[in-house]
Amino acid sequence: LGAGQSIQQTYDLTRYLEHQLRTLAGTYLNYLGPPFNEPDFNPPRMARAERVPSATVDLDLWRGLTDNARLAANYRAYSRLLCYLRVLDGQVGTAELRHRLSHFCASLQGLVLSIGGVMSSLGYPLPAGPVGPPGPPGASAAPNDFLKKMDDFWLLKELQTWLWRSAKDFNRLKKKVPPAVVTLRLEARGF
Amino acid sequence: DSHVQYERVGADVTMKCGSMDWDAAVTWTANGTDIDESHLNGSYLILKNVGLSQSGQYFCYEGSSWHLKYQTNLRVGTPPKEPVLMCRSNNYPKGFYCSWHLPTPTYIPNFFNISVIHGTKDMVCEKDSPPKNRCHIKYLQLFSTVKYKVTLTVTNALGKNFTTLTFDEFAIVKPDPPESVVAKPVPNNPRRLEVSWQNPSSWPDPESFPLKFFLRYRPLILDQWQHVELSDGTSHTITDAYAGKEYIIQVAAKDSDIGTWSDWSVAVHATPWTEEPKHLTTEAQITETTSVSTSSFMAPPTTKICDKGAVVGS
Numbered sequence: 001l002g003a004g005q006s007i008q009q010t011y012d013l014t015r016y017l018e019h020q021l022r023t024l025a026g027t028y029l030n031y032l033g034p035p036f037n038e039p040d041f042n043p044p045r046m047a048r049a050e051r052v053p054s055a056t057v058d059l060d061l062w063r064g065l066t067d068n069a070r071l072a073a074n075y076r077a078y079s080r081l082l083c084y085l086r087v088l089d090g091q092v093g094t095a096e097l098r099h100r101l102s103h104f105c106a107s108l109q110g111l112v113l114s115i116g117g118v119m120s121s122l123g124y125p126l127p128a129g130p131v132g133p134p135g136p137p138g139a140s141a142a143p144n145d146f147l148k149k150m151d152d153f154w155l156l157k158e159l160q161t162w163l164w165r166s167a168k169d170f171n172r173l174k175k176k177v178p179p180a181v182v183t184l185r186l187e188a189r190g191f
Numbered sequence: 192d193s194h195v196q197y198e199r200v201g202a203d204v205t206m207k208c209g210s211m212d213w214d215a216a217v218t219w220t221a222n223g224t225d226i227d228e229s230h231l232n233g234s235y236l237i238l239k240n241v242g243l244s245q246s247g248q249y250f251c252y253e254g255s256s257w258h259l260k261y262q263t264n265l266r267v268g269t270p271p272k273e274p275v276l277m278c279r280s281n282n283y284p285k286g287f288y289c290s291w292h293l294p295t296p297t298y299i300p301n302f303f304n305i306s307v308i309h310g311t312k313d314m315v316c317e318k319d320s321p322p323k324n325r326c327h328i329k330y331l332q333l334f335s336t337v338k339y340k341v342t343l344t345v346t347n348a349l350g351k352n353f354t355t356l357t358f359d360e361f362a363i364v365k366p367d368p369p370e371s372v373v374a375k376p377v378p379n380n381p382r383r384l385e386v387s388w389q390n391p392s393s394w395p396d397p398e399s400f401p402l403k404f405f406l407r408y409r410p411l412i413l414d415q416w417q418h419v420e421l422s423d424g425t426s427h428t429i430t431d432a433y434a435g436k437e438y439i440i441q442v443a444a445k446d447s448d449i450g451t452w453s454d455w456s457v458a459v460h461a462t463p464w465t466e467e468p469k470h471l472t473t474e475a476q477i478t479e480t481t482s483v484s485t486s487s488f489m490a491p492p493t494t495k496i497c498d499k500g501a502v503v504g505s
Contacts, residue, residue, distance in 0.1 A: 015448070018448065040357055042338045042340070042357050044310075045310065045336075045337060054336065055334040055335075055336070056332050056333070056334055056335045056336065056337075057332060057333055057334060058331065058332055058333075059284055059330055059331070059332065059333050062333055062334075063399070154336070157336045158336050160336075161334050161335070161336045161361075162334075164334065164361060164448055164449055165333070165334040167447070167448040168334075168399060168400060168448065171399060171400075171401055171447070172398070172399050175398055
């Protein structure tokens with residue numbers, strides 16, 4: 001699969017996940033109950049939530065990212081988000097929600113692999129070092145139930161924002177990496 | 192002394208003639224017209240249940256010397272109601288703008304103050320020059336999970352009010368309509384129309400933030416629109432147009448991932464290509480015209496037309 005198709009596939013998967021998460025997040029926030037499922041709920045971001053990788057980025061910095069840095073940022077973020085999400089998945093009380101969460105985790109795992117595939121097809125090394133989270137924010141570490149729910153709220157919100165950022169990232173890459181050219185370059189280097 | 196005096200509609204107003212005693216002989220005028228004695232209580236002017244029409248310049252003169260003792264500009268109005276505030280990003284990711292208006296006029300000057308807070312950060316809102324009630328905020332960061340909180344406070348001499356909007360960055364993204372919409376017939380294709388348009392010029396980076404489009408079209412003779420969504424490119428060929436019928440066409444735009452659809456573009460009209468009538472002899476023309484007039488509303492040739500024999504009573 002050429003890099004161009006691989007990027008397109010990753011973009012499509014991102015859009016699919018974004019759509020999936022919209023309904024899943026709504027269901028989960030209803031499961032958490034008020035105030036977490038209220039549209040205007042706008043809590044301060046606690047220090048605990050900072051451990052979840054933030055999609056927020058300076059505009060010029062984001063524009064200036066190299067393809068490698070752009071992909072690596074996505075790869076690291078989803079690898080960590082996946083770990084946090086798996087912790088969530090293990091604690092949910094309702095079977096239906098647990099099923100949907102694990103299905104989503106599987107799809108997110110697919111995205112991580114897809115990003116890795118794009119990086120390899122472009123000749124970039126996968127990010128070294130620990131990709132998983134230092135310590136999941138939602139685990140028993142949360143001193144009380146409300147803070148645990150707050151962690152879950154920010155995790156879902158960050159994940160939603162990452163998916164939206166990634167759609168833009170892969171859009172940019174699609175434009176910069178036309179399928180044919182890349183294949184030739186790889187062949188020339190004896191792949 | 193002279194100054195501006197603001198009073199609410201319906202208020203009772205008492206004006207003192209400067210330093211003149213209550214029982215001094217005075218004359219009051221409003222916008223140059225003497226005020227009837229019935230409005231006076233001694234030298235005081237009493238205005239009951241003032242209305243907007245009683246706004247104006249009020250003068251008080253000492254009875255005999257006609258010295259001006261008091262002057263005021265009475266402005267009758269109302270305190271501001273809760274303002275209507277709208278924020279929108281039509282040039283994402285550059286920034287967004289907020290615009291506002293009062294639901295009802297106050298008839299006196301109002302002063303607006305807007306604050307934009309992102310998390311803990313105060314953001315500058317560059318105001319347009321009056322009378323435009325609008326200001327612009329530049330995004331410093333993108334893809335933020337923290338909501339923006341915009342508070343608009345309106346103050347006038349008679350009161351104060353405010354409103355607050357809280358929103359996510361992606362929720363207010365709404366492009367302007369597509370521009371330069373053009374629709375053309377396709378020669379030798381009686382059922383096709385070629386439509387093209389451009390990204391709204393206010394959308395700064397269609398490369399990184401591509402738009403998708405929604406095209407709607409219908410023949411003028413029908414009310415039902417047909418729609419088609421297009422995620423790539425800025426042109427489309429309609430292939431199912433009714434032959435010879437004038438069409439109205441509009442386009443809308445949306446960021447391919449976030450936000451809401453733009454308003455519809457300006458409508459354009461076009462009629463599919465039709466064959467030029469041939470230069471025939473008179474008799475041929477009559478025959479041709481008769482057959483053309485009966486077939487102009489015929490369904491597309493692919494549809495089977497029932498046989499003459501099958502028609503009841505023919």
